[in-house]
Amino acid sequence: MQMQASSLCLATKVTVRVKSQHTKPAKVRDLTSMAEVASPKWAQKTITLPPQRRGCHLITSKILKEIEQDLSGFKCGLAHLFLQHTSASLTINENYDSDVRDDTESFLNIIVPEGASATWKHTLEGPDDMPAHIKSSMFGSALMIPITNGKLNMGTWQGIWLCEHRDCATSRRVVITLNGI
Amino acid sequence: MQMQASSLCLATKVTVRVKSQHTKPAKVRDLTSMAEVASPKWAQKTITLPPQRRGCHLITSKILKEIEQDLSGFKCGLAHLFLQHTSASLTINENYDSDVRDDTESFLNIIVPEGASATWKHTLEGPDDMPAHIKSSMFGSALMIPITNGKLNMGTWQGIWLCEHRDCATSRRVVITLNGI
Amino acid sequence: MQMQASSLCLATKVTVRVKSQHTKPAKVRDLTSMAEVASPKWAQKTITLPPQRRGCHLITSKILKEIEQDLSGFKCGLAHLFLQHTSASLTINENYDSDVRDDTESFLNIIVPEGASATWKHTLEGPDDMPAHIKSSMFGSALMIPITNGKLNMGTWQGIWLCEHRDCATSRRVVITLNGI
Numbered sequence: 001m002q003m004q005a006s007s008l009c010l011a012t013k014v015t016v017r018v019k020s021q022h023t024k025p026a027k028v029r030d031l032t033s034m035a036e037v038a039s040p041k042w043a044q045k046t047i048t049l050p051p052q053r054r055g056c057h058l059i060t061s062k063i064l065k066e067i068e069q070d071l072s073g074f075k076c077g078l079a080h081l082f083l084q085h086t087s088a089s090l091t092i093n094e095n096y097d098s099d100v101r102d103d104t105e106s107f108l109n110i111i112v113p114e115g116a117s118a119t120w121k122h123t124l125e126g127p128d129d130m131p132a133h134i135k136s137s138m139f140g141s142a143l144m145i146p147i148t149n150g151k152l153n154m155g156t157w158q159g160i161w162l163c164e165h166r167d168c169a170t171s172r173r174v175v176i177t178l179n180g181i
Numbered sequence: 182m183q184m185q186a187s188s189l190c191l192a193t194k195v196t197v198r199v200k201s202q203h204t205k206p207a208k209v210r211d212l213t214s215m216a217e218v219a220s221p222k223w224a225q226k227t228i229t230l231p232p233q234r235r236g237c238h239l240i241t242s243k244i245l246k247e248i249e250q251d252l253s254g255f256k257c258g259l260a261h262l263f264l265q266h267t268s269a270s271l272t273i274n275e276n277y278d279s280d281v282r283d284d285t286e287s288f289l290n291i292i293v294p295e296g297a298s299a300t301w302k303h304t305l306e307g308p309d310d311m312p313a314h315i316k317s318s319m320f321g322s323a324l325m326i327p328i329t330n331g332k333l334n335m336g337t338w339q340g341i342w343l344c345e346h347r348d349c350a351t352s353r354r355v356v357i358t359l360n361g362i
Numbered sequence: 363m364q365m366q367a368s369s370l371c372l373a374t375k376v377t378v379r380v381k382s383q384h385t386k387p388a389k390v391r392d393l394t395s396m397a398e399v400a401s402p403k404w405a406q407k408t409i410t411l412p413p414q415r416r417g418c419h420l421i422t423s424k425i426l427k428e429i430e431q432d433l434s435g436f437k438c439g440l441a442h443l444f445l446q447h448t449s450a451s452l453t454i455n456e457n458y459d460s461d462v463r464d465d466t467e468s469f470l471n472i473i474v475p476e477g478a479s480a481t482w483k484h485t486l487e488g489p490d491d492m493p494a495h496i497k498s499s500m501f502g503s504a505l506m507i508p509i510t511n512g513k514l515n516m517g518t519w520q521g522i523w524l525c526e527h528r529d530c531a532t533s534r535r536v537v538i539t540l541n542g543i
Contacts, residue, residue, distance in 0.1 A: 040221050042257045042258065042361065042362055044329065080259060082326065082327050082334070083336075084336030084339065086273070086336070086338050086339055112288065113291070119287070120280075120284045121283055121284055122278055122281045122283075130284050134284070137272040137285065138320070140321065141339075142273075142325055142326075175327045177257070179258075179259070
């Protein structure tokens with residue numbers, strides 16, 4: 001297996017200098033001390049994505065626009081995206097051909113029965129609600145992406161998708177947490 | 182896109198004070214030094230959930246009961262839950278109507294063939310075992326949830342589910358790791 | 363609910379000692395200062411897994427071989443594995459019987475239509491490409507595993523799987539990030 005060098009970083013280095021100057025044995029000047037610290041950082045913000053139609057949507061640029069300024073301060077770390085909803089999902093998939101997103105939405109509708117073909121007990125919020133909950137657990141509501149040299153370290157063809165599973169579009173909140181050095 | 186202010190926090194601040202008192206030039210008292218440190222914290226514990234029947238179960242309160250004391254010490258961070266088993270799963274979904282949990286269990290049984298309709302090679306541990314492994318990878322065995330001001334920062338309708346995929350209920354171990362400042 | 367003791371650890375302790383030696387009142391030797399720091403650590407590397415045939419593969423030992431040296435330096439932490447591709451996936455499942463991996467591959471092929479039975483719009487990269495993208499989002503492309511006393515804290519029967527969803531085997535890149543104390 002091919003390996004690339006590991007970068008093992010101590011998150012905190014403390015330099016303490018204590019200097020003393022003496023002009024005369026009878027006098028001792030006050031000591032001065034200085035501490036320099038490079039520390040692990042945490043950043044957290046909640047963003048609201050605008051309402052989008054049912055289906056899979058590429059949101060990489062929208063997310064980057066919100067965090068790239070903070071991201072630039074991290075040499076090494078992790079970025080966590082957490083969707084605060086149970087009828088939509090976050091996933092990482094192909095970032096180029098919109099057909100991939102359309103086909104993925106088609107797949108979800110094929111395997112999760114809806115309407116006449118469904119026998120769900122939970123129907124009070126509409127025929128698309130229970131299928132939306134199931135799709136949310138299938139794809140998940142959170143992502144963790146490595147940060148390397150101030151950028152999200154995704155593959156060439158990877159993008160961040162928001163999958164809206166409800167017919168009635170609503171805004172969606174995402175809690176973004178950055179941690180690293 | 183609406184944005185809320187980002188809270189960027191330095192995890193460690195070090196204050197070093199070195200003072201010196203001198204009464205006589207001929208004598209120099211021992212120096213005293215003091216360091217004040219506010220640091221990133223890690224907490225990790227393994228809990229055991231009691232046996233529960235096959236199906237989806239809301240366990241938010243059980244998890245909180247185990248960690249809320251530690252949680253209160255974190256202003257900003259992440260909570261990781263890791264299920265140490267391959268025939269059950271953890272997911273985040275609707276926390277109010279138990280019908281949603283029942284319908285989700287029904288869905289899993291519809292799309293993962295079991296018994297006569299199945300053609301699995303792995304059958305030594307019973308007809309429900311191979312389907313349980315598949316369901317475990319579909320929903321996943323781990324969760325990461327943001328911590329904000331001492332609490333899990335989930336949406337209003339989100340809850341933590343343990344999905345038990347075996348017919349024979351057994352206790353389940355969860356490794357919980359908290360990290361933040 | 364049975365509980366094990368929580369280990370709450372301060373990630374950084376700073377000890378500063380400043381000592382002074384004096385032989386004569388007329389002379390004051392230079393002061394020496396020393397700072398000992400135990401700090402949170404981050405390690406990140408990108409590994410390349412060799413091409414493997416379509417199907418589910420146990421890669422725990424390959425991953426450990428790459429990180430166990432760094433792992434040994436962490437008493438408590440988290441290990442993140444991130445696959446930089448959209449037509450394969452990472453999951454945690456049974457580590458003993460290869461039939462479980464074969465049956466899981468069979469399941470994926472049963473529920474994701476391919477070839478004649480499929481109606482995908484995205485077909486330029488071959489009949490197995492669109493199904494591969496869907497399978498990637500079903501199982502996911504990332505894992506987070508707790509670190510305890512220098513080891514990945516997985517259950518007895520858990521292993522790390524790489525699921526290759528393409529017919530044409532290619533090498534796969536995984537970004538591994540370790541964080542802890």
